[in-house]
Amino acid sequence: MIKLYHGSNQKIEAPMTKRLTTEQIQLMKDELTTELAGYLVDDYHYTPEEAIDVLYTSETFERLQNDATGLYYQSPGYVYSFLKNELETARVF
Secondary structure: OEEEEOOOOOEEEEOOOOOOOHHHHHHHHHHHHHHHHHHHHHHHOOOHHHHHHHHHOOHHHHHHHOHHHOHHHOOHHHHHHHHHHHHHHOOOO
């Protein structure tokens, strides 16, 4: 623990933050992939195989795989909004 002082004699203790391991990040990406494919099946009535194919060939998935974007740390609904927009407008934001 780090003890922080904010202009007074009162101590505020904050836990140390740790970086995620490569395995943890991959697990988060895998979980998001499963959720996104499920949304595609529900919303677009794709088969699971079609949903995976659409997802894997999307720009959104490419960005999800790039650790620098931090998309793996976002909610499935948030990431899905990008995928849905990409599919419906053929544009990526």
